[in-house]
Amino acid sequence: MDLLNSTCYQEGRWILWESGITVVTLLNRNRWNLNVEATLSFQRQWQAPLRIFISEHKWKDGEPTEEDAIMILNQGDDSSILVPVVFMFVPGMRVVVNQNIFQGLKLVNGASYGVLDVILDKAYPGHRVNADTILHFGPPAGILLAAESTRDFHFVGMPAGAILLTPISTRIECQRKRPWQQTNVTRRGLPCAAAFACTDYKVQSRTLDRVALELRGTRTTTIDGQAVPTQCDPYSLYVQLSRCRSLDGIMLISKARERDFVGNKVPENMVAAEERLESLSEATIREAESRDWTGK
Template identity: 75%
Template structure:
């Protein structure tokens, strides 16, 4: 978290230290505190005297204490929250211009309640009627879509205030309108470029870092070193009711799991030949896009049967740049679904009430962003692509719909003219698919037009990051296959993906394995993430 974006001189660096010592030494006391931050004017401008104010406290600290009680934050969550509240008071008392910047890192295992701290910050700024001064962002948009800071929320991939310009006075003024920036879901896999150089990963590993990337790394690493305040949450909230799962997650996090943990997962969570019970509302997590595409089609048909509804199959519109494709190329392109570079799937199956996930940052202020989850309410058919009935409950369209109507908790207060209340509209978009070596069958660039969303019965680990799933089916395997005796064998699951997937569910009983877990050659997932982050930040665990 980067708090206090404004240009600030380091003259009053002791203010932050005093605030932190006050929080750590006196946290939890309920006596009335009279602090200088209650004064609206600077102490340096006031003459000797006394001022008595009647009424409730107006400080961020007092408002934070009330939110801490209402949200029942645990001790370390409250410490992380209170440090920020104290600093906000220091900023207000000093008019923001001469208070040192607070760079604070809040870390911990999955399920320790980091999102609760963000929820408290959102409530704090809302209570002060200052929501416009809080900016919440995330590396993918998934976490940003889950946050509750409505118009101020945007994905990190989107441009900040007046992005693309030189940092001049106008750009500085744009950022001065924000008091606080929160970066959510700092994915460990992505942290590598910030934490390097380190003993864990070589500069030259896989030739990943070219000259320009090293320059970007140097700038990012310098910023990371400024995070001298670190609060590590260690009380498991999500898996609080399952000590066995807690112990397993702790061992995986520390890289000390062994054969007994492997046997535990395979014996408790896997049953050979068991089908995926789509009717229970289970979510499948898989690292492979192709498996996700196939599973979503299977689940959509199962959902249609369960709902006794009709299914509409929309084929996205394709236009080849140079002439007509071969039959093989056209068929292969229809088999190429959505991925991180192609937000539009080739085939979209619609059943009313099905879960969908948005793949593109469309309306950021309304949270219609990459990673946002919705329920598909209705589809608006394009007259240019009428339906052709295949059976009594199945219709195919050779082109995308005009739009799809979506609903979720984030849209419950929306009222657009001509639309059902509590819904939002998503329209088709065009995306260019260029020839790549991984698609040797593609001979020409092609333009695809369709809805930038996909069914959410099955998702990648990246899309479910930060969420809680009561029932989940996991495919704990790698993204590559190796040839063993003429048979394709999947690689071992990436350690971070393993941890992210297993930590989504509150209990082991809610986890189902699609296939058995394979042992890593080393038996360990790698270095401890928390240790690396804390030591690199230069902070102490509090």
């Protein structure tokens, strides 16, 4: 742990988005804010135009109050809300998809793509904010994405190696965790978000050259009268620390704590569940190997 702190943590150090770093954070609100900051940094770095698309909202019972509208516009995407409230587009930026769209074409939840271009919807014309920024009060008609997995795609009327992602509608229902919401809302927009900052779930299986980690729990607890983050989930701890090839590519957002490492074990019920799954898997394999598949 001392090696991790001495190598990867420096108090007061800023996140250098220009380096191509990816931030892994457990809290969606942190992710929303970091992606806005990173997108603006990406725009400045490449001196590119910025288009801001506000997703379309429809309330079940007609027009909302001003307070209701403001509150829902502060609610970004998460595991149950697949469409972000705002999509900020800069040519060349990367996004991560929030829903399985075309599984056979690998346009799936968690997949990362570069954005080639945006297709505007004439129903939502742009309003110029300044020389480099245009605001749209509605989603685009679609965006063109590209990745290694799309390299051999050739769709009629589209650039080679590109795939199209179009808006979807998602229902935001009243829930206990949103006590301020008084009526159900339908949001329509792109099911993707900027990939500068991601949750630990979205970076699973990926290998990153530079990564900033938040080794913390998602809740807070009181210790000696002070609110401190809870212990980091052991699965999240593994996922985060195994994303980078070396310690030199890791930046810690906050100092690593002993309580996040010492005694941080997988719960016994999860160990038992994994052992049962392993046993069932072995039994299935044995049965398959002993079966006569010739049909004789």
